[in-house]
Amino acid sequence: MKLVSPGEAAANTNDMSDKAGEELVRIGEMAKNYGVTLRTLRFYEDKGLLNPQRDGSTRLYTRRDKARLKLILLGRKVGFSLRDVKQMMDLYDPTGSNTKQLRLALDKSEKQLARLQKQRALIDDAIKELSNSMAAVRQMLSERSAPQASIAG
């Protein structure tokens, strides 16, 4: 089985291996392409989120793995836990209509959206509170000849 050699990997986009259209990449390439570390890819595999082929002990990532990784990263970006992502992906059935999967995803998304909005509200609150405090501190600093209130006692 011939593989993309490390050096020419980037250039060798049209390399065809076993099956037609299957570009197999090793972990280093994969990591570089998606901006993650090797550890992360192995971790995702360990958690059952990825399932690369093997050439001996070397991992070979296929088109499918890339699609899955993209989904994982999207999920992480919008704040899903890896557990959630896995739960949703595990429902995928290539033969069915995937209605279940879509419903679960939608359900989880609604909850996550609510969490995000709540978080945003908390942050806005914190920003206001912090801004107020800062104004007070600036005031105290500008009047440091006058008696100070203390911020710790």
Next chain:
Amino acid sequence: MKLVSPGEAAANTNDMSDKAGEELVRIGEMAKNYGVTLRTLRFYEDKGLLNPQRDGSTRLYTRRDKARLKLILLGRKVGFSLRDVKQMMDLYDPTGSNTKQLRLALDKSEKQLARLQKQRALIDDAIKELSNSMAAVRQMLSERSAPQASIAG
């Protein structure tokens, strides 16, 4: 040394102990008043953020402790770590102008404000991304007789 007894604690707001105007409360009262757990108060003490008096082995919280706790909780609310809070409070000097303390607080606050704003931007981004995905999923669900795109492969 007479103390506020557990039962009448809430009513006994005017109890004066050793020093004039010093209302000493035990850890249970303190926790209830500020909506934290006993563990939290002991933890803060362990971290050097609080320093209650003792009656034997029993902790007695003074006015000062209350002020400090309020600050800790405010700090937590706006997203400071306990380390940061401690660092700021440790600079307090009852005899000086506390300019240093105020400057540090301001400096940390500016950085924290920046972090909060960045976080808010990330959340807004996530909300958008998530909303888009949800729209797509809803679309797929409404057309589930048509061929589906998959969200996992």
Next chain:
DNA sequence: TATAGAATTGACGTAAACGTAAGGGTGCAC
């Protein structure tokens, strides 16, 4: 005095998503 309620210290457990060695193998360019 018996029992319940409140307090103490000590110390391990928790969550999430990896980071960071340690120790070892494979292939290829020189």
Next chain:
DNA sequence: GTGCACCCTTACGTTTACGTCAATTCTATA
């Protein structure tokens, strides 16, 4: 044949702010 660049597994470490026992003691009250 050696020096890199890559790859592998195993497994402990990190971070933060507490939660959760466990075993014991102190105090007030019926």
